[in-house]
Amino acid sequence: DGGITQSPKYLFRKEGQNVTLSCEQNLNHDAMYWYRQDPGQGLRLIYYSQIVNDFQKGDIAEGYSVSREKKESFPLTVTSAQKNPTAFYLCASSADREQPQHFGDGTRLSIL
Amino acid sequence: DAKTTQPPSMDCAEGRAANLPCNHSTISGNEYVYWYRQIHSQGPQYIIHGLKNNETNEMASLIITEDRKSSTLILPHATLRDTAVYYCIVRVEGYSTLTFGKGTMLLVSP
Numbered sequence: 001d002g003g004i005t006q007s008p009k010y011l012f013r014k015e016g017q018n019v020t021l022s023c024e025q026n027l028n029h030d031a032m033y034w035y036r037q038d039p040g041q042g043l044r045l046i047y048y049s050q051i052v053n054d055f056q057k058g059d060i061a062e063g064y065s066v067s068r069e070k071k072e073s074f075p076l077t078v079t080s081a082q083k084n085p086t087a088f089y090l091c092a093s094s095a096d097r098e099q100p101q102h103f104g105d106g107t108r109l110s111i112l
Numbered sequence: 113d114a115k116t117t118q119p120p121s122m123d124c125a126e127g128r129a130a131n132l133p134c135n136h137s138t139i140s141g142n143e144y145v146y147w148y149r150q151i152h153s154q155g156p157q158y159i160i161h162g163l164k165n166n167e168t169n170e171m172a173s174l175i176i177t178e179d180r181k182s183s184t185l186i187l188p189h190a191t192l193r194d195t196a197v198y199y200c201i202v203r204v205e206g207y208s209t210l211t212f213g214k215g216t217m218l219l220v221s222p
Contacts, residue, residue, distance in 0.1 A: 004155075033209060042199065042212035043156070058209065090155050100146065101210060103155030 003027065004104035006091050011109045013078065013085060021076045021107045023091035032074035033092040033101060036060060043090060049074055050097060078109065086111050116200045121217040124194075130187040132216055134200030137181040144203050145176060146210065147185045149196040149218075156199065156212075159185065190220045 004025045013019045023032065031050050035043040045058030049068040063082025068074055074093075078085045088108050092101040117135040124130040136145065144163050148156040160167055160174045162183075167174045173186040187194055199215040 006155075035212075040214070042214050043210075045209050045211075048209055088153075092155075100158040100161060102158060105155050106153070108153075 004091060004093055004102060006089075006104035006107050008107060009105070011107055012112050013109060014112050016080045018077055018079050019109070021078070021089055021091075021109070023074045023076065023104060025072055025074075025091075025093045025104075027093055027095075027102070028071070029093035029095050029102075030071070031094045031097055031101075032068065033094075034058075034064075034066065034074070034076045035090045035092065037088040037090060037106075046076065046089075085109055116202055116213055118198075118200050118213065118216045120214065121219070124187075124190045124218060124220050126192060126220055126222050127189055130190040130194065130218060130220070132185040132187075132198050132200075132218065133182065134184070135182045136200070136202050139180050139202050141180075145174065145183050146201040146203060147172070147174065148199045148201065148210075148212075149194075150199070150215070151196045159198075190218075192220050192222065194218065195220045 007022045033048040034046040037043050044060050046064050047058055047066045049055035052071050055066050055068050065077045088106050090103055090106045092103045094101045144161050146161040147159040150156045159171050162174045176183045197215040197217050199212050201210050
């Protein structure tokens, strides 16, 4: 089955710790995206990538980092600089910038 | 970038048509209207999108007014599984990402 896989489904972070969220797609899509969702709110864009080895900051990039070394993978690192990391994180991909985005099932991050 | 306005919640009886409105009065001429939905604790699901003509697919129909300032998503025969938050989004010109608002919570009841 083609799709977007996010792992883990649930993740816990200690204070001062960096954590990395995985996002893999087998749709052969060029573009990939990371969003954050807080309770009762819409999605906010963190980072996006149009092509391998290139990525751009979204609206709330501070405290996050990404890499795009392979077409199918777009991991997100939540660094210790992100002071309020507890949220639902969603990864998406699209064939190109004009096509609809398709989403994974998310990772829920909490602070211990 | 264009903004959208949606009612915070709507109710619909199972088997009836659900008509979800969206206002986007500042939309630009080459911006598309997209609809997504999100079931609790899952990722958003793409439903449909359009520019100026009405569109239909296996999930829904999209009706866009002639002046493009508003649109309606129609689920022709709502089921309990259609209970979700529905987002109306206008794609920003020259920018590939989507801006999600708070959407409409649709509750389908037996």
